[in-house]
Amino acid sequence: MAVLRLILGDQLSHNIPTLNDTKEDDLVLMAELRDEATYVKHHKKKIAFIFSAMRHFADELKAAKLNLRYIQFNELQDCTSFTDIIKNELNKSTYDEVVVTEPGEYRLLDEFINLEGKIGIPVSIYEDNRFIATEDEFNQWASSKSKLIMENWYRMMRKKTGLLMDGNKPIGGDWNFDKQNRKSLKKDHKVSTTPLEFKPDKITRQVLSLVNNEFDDHLGDLEPFSFAVTSADARKALKYFIQHQLPYFGDYQDAMLSGEAFIYHSVISHYINCGLLDPLETCKAVEKAYHDGSAPINAVEGFIRQIIGWREFIRGVYWHYMPDYKEMNFLNARNPLPEFYWTGRTKMNCISEAINMTRRHAYSHHIQRLMVTGNFANLAGIDIQAICDWYLAVYADAYEWVELPNTLGMALYADGGLLGTKPYISTGKYIKRMSNFCDSCQYDPDASTGESACPFTTLYWNYLIRNEKKLRTNPRMALSYRNLDRLNATDKAEIQRHADFLITEIDNI
Numbered sequence: 129m130a131v132l133r134l135i136l137g138d139q140l141s142h143n144i145p146t147l148n149d150t151k152e153d154d155l156v157l158m159a160e161l162r163d164e165a166t167y168v169k170h171h172k173k174k175i176a177f178i179f180s181a182m183r184h185f186a187d188e189l190k191a192a193k194l195n196l197r198y199i200q201f202n203e204l205q206d207c208t209s210f211t212d213i214i215k216n217e218l219n220k221s222t223y224d225e226v227v228v229t230e231p232g233e234y235r236l237l238d239e240f241i242n243l244e245g246k247i248g249i250p251v252s253i254y255e256d257n258r259f260i261a262t263e264d265e266f267n268q269w270a271s272s273k274s275k276l277i278m279e280n281w282y283r284m285m286r287k288k289t290g291l292l293m294d295g296n297k298p299i300g301g302d303w304n305f306d307k308q309n310r311k312s313l314k315k316d317h318k319v320s321t322t323p324l325e326f327k328p329d330k331i332t333r334q335v336l337s338l339v340n341n342e343f344d345d346h347l348g349d350l351e352p353f354s355f356a357v358t359s360a361d362a363r364k365a366l367k368y369f370i371q372h373q374l375p376y377f378g379d380y381q382d383a384m385l386s387g388e389a390f391i392y393h394s395v396i397s398h399y400i401n402c403g404l405l406d407p408l409e410t411c412k413a414v415e416k417a418y419h420d421g422s423a424p425i426n427a428v429e430g431f432i433r434q435i436i437g438w439r440e441f442i443r444g445v446y447w448h449y450m451p452d453y454k455e456m457n458f459l460n461a462r463n464p465l466p467e468f469y470w471t472g473r474t475k476m477n478c479i480s481e482a483i484n485m486t487r488r489h490a491y492s493h494h495i496q497r498l499m500v501t502g503n504f505a506n507l508a509g510i511d512i513q514a515i516c517d518w519y520l521a522v523y524a525d526a527y528e529w530v531e532l533p534n535t536l537g538m539a540l541y542a543d544g545g546l547l548g549t550k551p552y553i554s555t556g557k558y559i560k561r562m563s564n565f566c567d568s569c570q571y572d573p574d575a576s577t578g579e580s581a582c583p584f585t586t587l588y589w590n591y592l593i594r595n596e597k598k599l600r601t602n603p604r605m606a607l608s609y610r611n612l613d614r615l616n617a618t619d620k621a622e623i624q625r626h627a628d629f630l631i632t633e634i635d636n637i
């Protein structure tokens with residue numbers, strides 16, 4: 129019995145269930161597909177990273193003597209989808225079964241579920257074993273709760289993995305040290321280190337040339353390209369992070385600084401999400417740094433929470449609520465995506481910094497995604513699908529299972545609070561406190577009206593007014609509404625007038 133085994137671009141792990149019990153007659157199939165590279169206009173660096181990592185992984189499979197067919201971009205012009213390449217393979221040889229591990233996007237799962245009817249042989253879809261919790265585990269937990277609280281899920285995952293646990297008790301006496309993790313950086317702070325960089329080898333150089341020729345109209349700088357593209361190098365990047373950045377990761381997790389894209393973040397999400405790093409092994413390596421005395425508890429706990437807490441929770445939410453989740457638009461946000469999300473050309477210094485970092489690195493850290501580009505999109509009522517597609521396109525770590533709940537749920541509150549207990553919104557004052565962006569901005573974060581008013585500040589108050597019916601009753605919004613109630617009717621009218629002006633003139637602000 130010969131099996132056709134399909135490996136997707138984010139399944140570059142040797143223990144992926146697709147490869148279980150591979151026999152001599154089986155064929156492992158990998159392909160660089162036009163549909164996948166273009167269904168949103170992915171950042172050039174993201175495409176180069178995935179294609180190069182795929183080619184390196186394919187070489188490792190060949191070295192392990194697996195029978196492999198690797199289809200390079202443009203090799204089969206008529207085959208643009210997974211269904212096409214499978215049909216193409218079945219026209220050449222006979223197989224009794226197709227196997228694949230479940231993809232990270234609902235649209236592909238749908239394609240694979242319907243594949244059997246199109247090709248006439250069984251298609252087995254295996255559960256992805258690269259997560260700490262199974263989908264069933266999340267669904268069971270979620271269906272017994274009236275409200276999904278990440279912190280409760282996280283504690284369950286701590287107990288399940290035993291990470292930072294002393295029996296049934298959390299090491300350090302607390303489950304969560306987030307209160308210590310909100311320090312800003314002084315203006316003259318020099319971030320002492322950047323992520324480990326890797327020189328492109330021959331394979332990567334070939335891919336860079338391909339991307340340069342084929343995806344010239346996609347966003348972003350292709351070079352310098354310094355990502356790891358093998359599991360061995362991704363591990364080196366993780367080790368380097370643990371030695372150099374982890375000790376400061378907690379303290380400055382929410383800080384932003386002009387010209388500093390990475391601060392003390394790990395910059396490994398793209399490695400974990402495509403299979404080059406294993407999430408549990410990553411957490412164990414980080415936990416070891418605490419036990420060795422080389423990193424403090426607030427850093428180690430904070431990091432582990434992001435992976436076994438947030439990352440797993442986000443994934444659970446995606447599969448639990450899809451496909452309806454993608455259609456949600458609780459606050460009826462429908463304004464067009466401003467051009468500056470692509471160009472970075474705006475007078476708002478914080479947005480310009482965040483987008484230019486994104487253009488350069490296919491990366492920006494969590495607080496920039498949440499409290500700068502996300503916050504602005506939410507306050508300005510930008511169309512949910514447009515902004516989700518933007519996030520999916522521009523980050524090297526973006527796949528829908530992780531991008532969508534983070535954007536639609538966490539940043540935009542379009543799910544009405546399924547994922548978070550309240551909208552993550554702020555005036556410019558938060559950005560002023562956590563960064564030095566406002567120092568060289570022509571706007572004033574403290575002003576809500578007038579020519580120099582910070583658009584974040586004006587739009588924040590306008591957001592509260594505009595969405596009052598839906599948000600005032602939320603107990604976690606009580607303080608915000610108490611502050612709004614301090615404004616008199618004239619102030620409110622002026623804020624609304626200025627907000628209308630900002631939305632109308634959005635491409636010129």
Ligand SMILES: Cc1cc2nc3c(=O)[nH]c(=O)nc-3n(C[C@H](O)[C@H](O)[C@H](O)COP(=O)(O)OP(=O)(O)OC[C@H]3O[C@@H](n4cnc5c(N)ncnc54)[C@H](O)[C@@H]3O)c2cc1C
Binds near residue numbers: 493
């Ligand atoms: C609007 C928005 C969109 C986002 N889109 C993505 C996305 O497409 N892909 C993605 O991997 N992350 C996404 N995130 C989550 C987070 O911003 C990134 O995981 C993080 O910035 C990656 O950088 P890092 O590796 O330096 O992370 P660190 O700050 O060093 O954190 C360590 C690890 O924790 C995990 N992690 C942290 N926060 C989250 C989270 N909220 N959800 C899932 N994993 C998390 C990541 O694996 C990350 O590598 C998004 C967040 C927001 C607010």
Ligand code: SF4
Binds near residue numbers: 477556560565567571
């Ligand atoms: S003043 Fe407002 S727009 Fe300018 S950097 Fe600060 S928060 Fe951003």
